[in-house]
Amino acid sequence: MPRGLRRMLGSIGLYLLVAVIVVYTVFPFYWAVVSSLKGGQALFGTELLPRDPDLRNYVALFRDQPFGRNILNSVFVAGSVVAVSLALAAGAAYALGRVRFRGRAPILMVILGVSMFPQVAVLSGMFELIRWLGLYNNLLGLTLSYLIFTLPFTVWVLTTFMRELPKELEEAAMMDGATPFVTITRVFLPLMGPALATTGLLAFIAAWNEFLFALTFTLTNEMRTVPVAIALITGSSAFELPWGRIMAASVIVTVPLILLVLVFQRRIVSGLTAGAVKG
Amino acid sequence: MSVAGQAAGRTAIAPAAATARRGGLSGMEIRRQRAAWLFLAPMLVVLALVAGWPLLRTVYYAFTDATLFDLDYHGFVGLLNFRFLATDPDWWRAVWNTLLFTIVSLALETALGLIIALTLDARLRGRGPLRAAMLIPWAIPTVVSAQMWGWMLHDQYGVINAVLLSLGIIATPWAWVADPSLALWSVVAVDVWKTTPFMALLILAALQLVPGAVYEAAKIDGLGPVGTFFRITLPLIRPGLMVAVLFRALDALRVFDLMYVLTGNSPSTASMSVYARQQLVDFQDVGMGSAAATFLVLIVAACAALIITAGRVRFDSAGS
Numbered sequence: 001m002p003r004g005l006r007r008m009l010g011s012i013g014l015y016l017l018v019a020v021i022v023v024y025t026v027f028p029f030y031w032a033v034v035s036s037l038k039g040g041q042a043l044f045g046t047e048l049l050p051r052d053p054d055l056r057n058y059v060a061l062f063r064d065q066p067f068g069r070n071i072l073n074s075v076f077v078a079g080s081v082v083a084v085s086l087a088l089a090a091g092a093a094y095a096l097g098r099v100r101f102r103g104r105a106p107i108l109m110v111i112l113g114v115s116m117f118p119q120v121a122v123l124s125g126m127f128e129l130i131r132w133l134g135l136y137n138n139l140l141g142l143t144l145s146y147l148i149f150t151l152p153f154t155v156w157v158l159t160t161f162m163r164e165l166p167k168e169l170e171e172a173a174m175m176d177g178a179t180p181f182v183t184i185t186r187v188f189l190p191l192m193g194p195a196l197a198t199t200g201l202l203a204f205i206a207a208w209n210e211f212l213f214a215l216t217f218t219l220t221n222e223m224r225t226v227p228v229a230i231a232l233i234t235g236s237s238a239f240e241l242p243w244g245r246i247m248a249a250s251v252i253v254t255v256p257l258i259l260l261v262l263v264f265q266r267r268i269v270s271g272l273t274a275g276a277v278k279g
Numbered sequence: 280m281s282v283a284g285q286a287a288g289r290t291a292i293a294p295a296a297a298t299a300r301r302g303g304l305s306g307m308e309i310r311r312q313r314a315a316w317l318f319l320a321p322m323l324v325v326l327a328l329v330a331g332w333p334l335l336r337t338v339y340y341a342f343t344d345a346t347l348f349d350l351d352y353h354g355f356v357g358l359l360n361f362r363f364l365a366t367d368p369d370w371w372r373a374v375w376n377t378l379l380f381t382i383v384s385l386a387l388e389t390a391l392g393l394i395i396a397l398t399l400d401a402r403l404r405g406r407g408p409l410r411a412a413m414l415i416p417w418a419i420p421t422v423v424s425a426q427m428w429g430w431m432l433h434d435q436y437g438v439i440n441a442v443l444l445s446l447g448i449i450a451t452p453w454a455w456v457a458d459p460s461l462a463l464w465s466v467v468a469v470d471v472w473k474t475t476p477f478m479a480l481l482i483l484a485a486l487q488l489v490p491g492a493v494y495e496a497a498k499i500d501g502l503g504p505v506g507t508f509f510r511i512t513l514p515l516i517r518p519g520l521m522v523a524v525l526f527r528a529l530d531a532l533r534v535f536d537l538m539y540v541l542t543g544n545s546p547s548t549a550s551m552s553v554y555a556r557q558q559l560v561d562f563q564d565v566g567m568g569s570a571a572a573t574f575l576v577l578i579v580a581a582c583a584a585l586i587i588t589a590g591r592v593r594f595d596s597a598g599s
Binding site: 014017021025029031032036044046080081088089091092094095096098101103107109111114116117118119122124125127128129131144147148151155156175180181184208209212214215230241243245247250252254257262263268272 | 311312314316317325327333334337347395401410411423425427433445472477479481484529532533535557559560568572576
């Protein structure tokens, strides 16, 4: 009996710990959802469930601000960054993962170095470049500048995946007289589907969440992406605290991400570990 | 696999290629290498354009008195910007804030991450949903988590003050974000919330590579749970852990969003990135902003070198 009791206490303790972890990770988001549904004075109370939930915060967000436009901006920027990064990275990953040539190791080290250095380090140079290209306050300027953090990461992870594909595939293709281009597009790309989906998703999340460049390289409300819009939300008058709408906006941009994460959690974890733990 | 080995393999299946050998490489191999450079070129060009060139320009501007109003019209001022930087207490405050933030949050995240990973590594039901729950803070944009916590930590209406007051832990509401002595710790708390689960998942991945037989052997040898952790588990997951620590440290050193959204440009929490951007955009002083950014790069490089040598980090996956 004592041993059984001890084991039972042990597993109760374990599940208690698990419960604490879950509440800790999920509660802030839960509180944001609850707050976003409270209108008027109810927002300043602390009920765990809104007594009469209403959507006025959500309505105000789209009525008083170009928040719909901000969402479209974010979708466009993140989508285009993913497309460009994957296109450039797939070819590079073939070269770095499958072919031995002089200069390969230094190139990999440079890519790793770029993924390490701080974004603010290129801020003035990037500002100049974007202005010179006429892309200030333009979404394409964000697409271009975001490549600095999505490209090293996608190349690195895809190279890791590419190296693990069996070499017999390539040899068979070559025996049939396929050129390297055909080998990549017909043999490797179909096999890379899951890897491309994972890295694409991670790059999408990184671009969707980016703040510093978006804050610095855009000027008008219509060109803002979602994170900047959320950081700069104001009430309809100087006396109104805008917390209700901030929470509503937070919920709107986070729900799709959470759904993506829940659907692809296994892939995300494997992509993250390929990118980080294994190096 | 060596070049020679690859060429040999190629020769075995395609004898025709052997006749085209030049200097130990088959014609096929030479074609592959040419193709490799062709496929690499677009990526390298883009990387040079968006990373190399802006970085060089930033370092260049650090030695000028350029302003954002007119970047073209500027003079060369030598080390003047760096001399200003060295005498600006706000800059040293920013350096100190950043280092303190990095060390404290990294220590907390590693410790809590280890605890959570070990909990999840225990055989328990519902691990899948649990892992999904842990990805939520990671997926939430930093700006959003800063706002969510800003609201929870609000001095008048925040839920955290309400709970602490009702439990009698504090007597009057605390100004978590506005009080200069508390603000940096609030920022650390938000970062720990956002990043610990991510650390836990990386550590968990390393833990699951440890073969079960090792633990059984430890048990037979009479090693207790604490001994097993420090003598078996920790040394085995150390390589994975060190890479995670390295990437987190580099991430923490460039922190910007959290401070900017929670406390604006307030010097009590400003990080080096916040300081550099303030000089560059708000004060339009491209020279000073670039000097601060250049200094930050040097600090980041020094920290990376320190962690890589001290932690004996190896990038064995794609690197070798």
